[in-house]
Amino acid sequence: MEVKRVSIREAKKRIKNDPELSKMLVRSGWREIALDLDGDGMADVSFSSDSVGRKIDTIAIDLSGNGEFNLYLHDFDGNGIPDTVCMVQDGGEEEIVAFGGEVELGFVNLGVRTANLLVAEDFMNRELGLSLADLAAYLKMHAAVMLAELEKRENAEGIEKVYYFLDDAKTYYLATTDGTKPRVRPFGTILLRDGKLYIQTGKSKDVSRQIKGNPFVEICTFMNGTWLRIAAELVEDDSKDVKTAMLDKMPTLKAMYSADDDNMQMFWLKDATATFSSFTAEPEVITF
Numbered sequence: 001m002e003v004k005r006v007s008i009r010e011a012k013k014r015i016k017n018d019p020e021l022s023k024m025l026v027r028s029g030w031r032e033i034a035l036d037l038d039g040d041g042m043a044d045v046s047f048s049s050d051s052v053g054r055k056i057d058t059i060a061i062d063l064s065g066n067g068e069f070n071l072y073l074h075d076f077d078g079n080g081i082p083d084t085v086c087m088v089q090d091g092g093e094e095e096i097v098a099f100g101g102e103v104e105l106g107f108v109n110l111g112v113r114t115a116n117l118l119v120a121e122d123f124m125n126r127e128l129g130l131s132l133a134d135l136a137a138y139l140k141m142h143a144a145v146m147l148a149e150l151e152k153r154e155n156a157e158g159i160e161k162v163y164y165f166l167d168d169a170k171t172y173y174l175a176t177t178d179g180t181k182p183r184v185r186p187f188g189t190i191l192l193r194d195g196k197l198y199i200q201t202g203k204s205k206d207v208s209r210q211i212k213g214n215p216f217v218e219i220c221t222f223m224n225g226t227w228l229r230i231a232a233e234l235v236e237d238d239s240k241d242v243k244t245a246m247l248d249k250m251p252t253l254k255a256m257y258s259a260d261d262d263n264m265q266m267f268w269l270k271d272a273t274a275t276f277s278s279f280t281a282e283p284e285v286i287t288f
């Protein structure tokens with residue numbers, strides 16, 4: 001499926017240049033554009049991004065006709081194809097639509113507001129190159145893979161659980177010591193390979209020098225009411241295939257590093273103690 005993703009800014013420009021679409025514009029912000037497709041004064045479809053200036057990653061559609069968005073298509077990994085489809089049910093509960101059998105992709109068969117949906121589809125097709133039929137075919141094809149992946153993440157244990165949490169949280173904070181002083185900074189690189197959890201940095205950075213001086217570090221991150229703290233010793237792994245695996249997993253790193261640039265540095269966490277904590281449950285400690 002070909003998908004052209006545009007930024008909110010570009011989409012706004014296109015809408016403003018199109019007399020028909022500009023009449024439908026009911027909201028236009030830094031991170032969101034909302035359109036009234038059927039002329040009843042209420043927004044039927046909204047395009048948004050999670051931060052200012054980014055490409056559209058969420059499309060919300062009002063299928064119920066009550067003026068509230070109840071279908072959300074999210075594209076988390078930025079490939080232009082929605083990764084999750086959420087329905088907000090009566091009472092505000094958000095649910096991932098069960099793909100397949102019972103609901104036949106949920107939104108496709110809902111039929112509640114077919115006309116709206118078709119106009120929304122037409123818009124998505126024209127402006128974003130996205131059609132619901134393509135989307136349905138894609139989801140059907142990948143539903144099993146997606147559900148298996150979700151299940152894997154939910155049931156993960158041990159080092160895998162720690163890895164998925166860090167991966168989903170996207171950002172964690174790495175604390176090192178500089179002589180007697182603590183230092184902390186945001187990090188995001190994470191790789192699970194051959195049973196080891198790796199992070200990545202550049203030899204030119206202070207953080208690298210500090211790890212050399214004292215390899216005992218702590219990592220902390222927080223997501224959905226749970227925080228994770230890991231104490232470990234960092235051990236350098238200079239092998240090219242680990243670096244290549246890291247670059248393949250997070251291709252944006254390729255703009256700054258390469259496997260043989262003599263700067264890229266990989267560390268794995270040795271003798272790690274990872275503690276998941278929350279205000280509502282007993283801490284869970286995982287060592288690896």
Ligand SMILES: Cc1cc2nc3c(=O)[nH]c(=O)nc-3n(C[C@H](O)[C@H](O)[C@H](O)COP(=O)(O)O)c2cc1C
Nearest residue numbers: 171183185186187188189200201202205206207208
């Ligand atoms: C969200 C986010 C993720 C980051 N991830 C990394 C990373 O994985 N590795 C890295 O070396 N720098 C990463 N950085 C950049 C470092 O935080 C930055 O270079 C920092 O200054 C390094 O610490 P230092 O100044 O003590 O060397 C990230 C920055 C942000 C904002």
